Amino acid sequence: MSKLELELYHNDMSTCAQKVRLTLAEKELNWKSHHMDLRRGDTRTPEYKQLNPAAVVPTLIDKGKVICESTVIMEYLEDAYSEPKLHPTNPVDRARVRSWTKRLDEGLHAAVGVISVSIAFRHQMMAGRTKKETISFINLIPQLERRERTMDIVFNGINSKYFFPALRLWDNLFTEMELALSNNNWLAGDFYSLADIAYTPYLTRMDHLKFFGLFINRPKIIDWYERVKLRPNYSAISEWINEKYMPLMRENGEETWPLVAENLKRKM
Ligand SMILES: N[C@@H](CCC(=O)N[C@@H](CS)C(=O)NCC(=O)O)C(=O)O
Incomplete structure (x- = not known):
């Protein structure tokens, strides 16, 4: 499996994007960065809203599948890339x-x-x-x-x-x-x-x-x-x-x- 299939639309200082980047780093996954300038309004364009209708970062793309919402993305990464485990078993x-x-x-x-x-x-x-x-x-x-x-x-x-x-x-x-x-x-x-x-x-x-x-x-x-x-x-x-x-x-x-x-x- 190529780990480069992951792409992340994110922003350097966004707390939600930081959640996802921390998860990717803990799992040692490589990803392609699409950095969005929030002060310029990069998330508010019609093109980006097709990916993320809420007009926010982060958005993860994995093998062409789009996943929005930082908590959902973290759980998705845990399900799709299970090691190291970030969810307890109990x-x-x-x-x-x-x-x-x-x-x-x-x-x-x-x-x-x-x-x-x-x-x-x-x-x-x-x-x-x-x-x-x-x-x-x-x-x-x-x-x-x-x-x-x-x-x-x-x-x-x-x-x-x-x-x-x-x-x-x-x-x-x-x-x-x-x-x-x-x-x-x-x-x-x-x-x-x-x-x-x-x-x-x-x-x-x-x-x-x-x-x-x-x-x-x-x-x-x-x-x-x-x-x-x-x-x-x-x-x-x-x-x-x-x-x-x-x-x-x-x-x-x-x-x-x-x-x-x-x-x-x-x-x-
Ligand atoms: N519920 C969303 C919230 C995401 C969110 O609020 N993102 C902010 C940055 S932390 C954003 O992209 N804001 C864009 C803007 O204000 O134009 C999630 O957890 O992914």
Whole structure:
């Protein structure tokens, strides 16, 4: 079997694409890269929407078959390329893996988008565009809910109604994550699994935003993050870092952190 039959439409800094690249790297699979510039709107063209109607990355092509949705792609890779195994064999542990990955798809991923865009990426989306052009660019998003949310966070930043609820969603998740990691080495048990892979990009994002204050009383998460970063597959994130994004995330994140810390304290 030629391993070069895999092709991935992805983006360097996209958390969903990072999930898939980490899985490909863990399985030592070779793949052909189609890098998409999200700020230019590469995913919003009619041609790309034929591959991925949601107009998002990642999209995997395997021997001509198109697979969308990062969690589905990870599970597909696990089914199609079974070694090394990233799903435990015990049904209870398998259910645990899925309950972690499901939550990303049910709101946590959108929430990290809200946090990142409100703090940093909105500046890239508006750069070189008039207000009218920015509105037209956002209107190319096919899903009404995502379009309305993006419009609000791009123009209102951290004053958007979506910002603090998104942070609290992640803060609550981190409470559960700390508990899970107090009982086990890895998120779904004693086995490094798709659950650990799925959350690695999101911890990395909090790191890039300098939001490590979230983990002051969560030492197990810090320890887990240090361990996932040491794994060889972490090159799937580190080798694709876009240096243009880093100061934007760091500087705006550091400026926002005191407000975030204050808000989280009030809500506890
Ligand atoms: N549920 C999708 C979400 C994918 C997603 O949100 N991708 C973002 C990057 S992380 C994207 O491609 N955005 C394109 C855009 O905003 O134009 C998945 O898990 O694959």
